[in-house]
Amino acid sequence: MNTVFHVTDRSVPLSAKARSRWPARLDLLQSGTGLALGLFMWGHMFFVATILLGKDAMWAVARFFEGYFFFGRSLYWLVSLIVAIVFALFITHAALALRKFPASYRQYRTYRDHMAGMKHEDTTLWYWQVVTGFALFFMASVHLYIMMTRPERIGPFGSADRMWSDLMWPLYLIMLFAVEFHGGIGLYRLALKWGWFERGDPDATRRKLRAFKWAITAFFLVLGVATLVAYVKIGIEHAPFYGQPYEPAWVTGGHQP
Ligand code: HEM
Secondary structure (H helix, E strand, C coil): CCCCCCCCCCCCCHHHHHHHCHHHHHHHHHHHHHHHHHHHHHHHHHHHHHHHHCHHHHHHHHHHHCCHHHHCCCCHHHHHHHHHHHHHHHHHHHHHHHHHCCCCHHHHHHHHHHHHHHCCHHHHHHHHHHHHHHHHHHHHHHHHHHHHHCHHHCCHHHHHHHHHCCCCHHHHHHHHHHHHHHHHHHHHHHHHHCCCCCCCCHHHHHHHHHHHHHHHHHHHHHHHHHHHHHHHHHHHHHHHHCCCCCCCHHHHCCCCC
């Protein structure tokens, strides 16, 4: 005889029912933290890229987040607080992602074989999301810790010195590729999972979302590399004056190296 289980079955103890909701809740939390981080990253890339508009523009953005234009002086702890919140989101997101990592080499091999057999783009994308996510554990932690503990060094010269003289550019370059692939794939998978843009033919929606995802990734990679090159150029020129912060001409009334 077939046994039929009903979700509303009252014979199931409440604690077991409540427990069974946890995977869904954790999944929602992972999606939510991922979405928040993905949207934050879009803003972050534009703020950091203001260096392409000139040193004054980047200086103004950095001072804005320190509350300089509201309080008449820089409150660096404000930046540390923002970073601490992003750091908490990042750790939560990473901890929840651990559940989905292959737990043993055997599981990993099974997945790789499955992926090779399927040759399905979305399965391959998931693999790359795991690989880039793993790399970000280490790289983003270094970056976030420095941003949180040395907020006063964020600025056209401070950031450029860090990139070039402190030799952070190789880490930033790899992190840029990792975060753009990871974030792009993540947002694409979220849109599919929650059916945000589903209209009519699901295959057509998937194709359109995939094209959009690649376009966004390519855009932020080009912007990111151009930004990196701009900071490195300033960092090389400013190396003899390492540590000296930037002051815009309208503050100093003169020229700075
Ligand atoms: C509130 C948190 C964050 C702040 C305040 C922040 C700030 C900055 C700043 C000021 C730079 C310019 C270089 C420097 O000063 O060292 C930078 C670069 C960069 N950050 Fe962040 N960041 C934050 C979070 C993140 C996160 C979570 C990631 C990725 C997981 C990330 C990835 C990058 C990358 C890839 C670059 C190089 C950008 C490029 O070359 O175009 N940042 N960040």
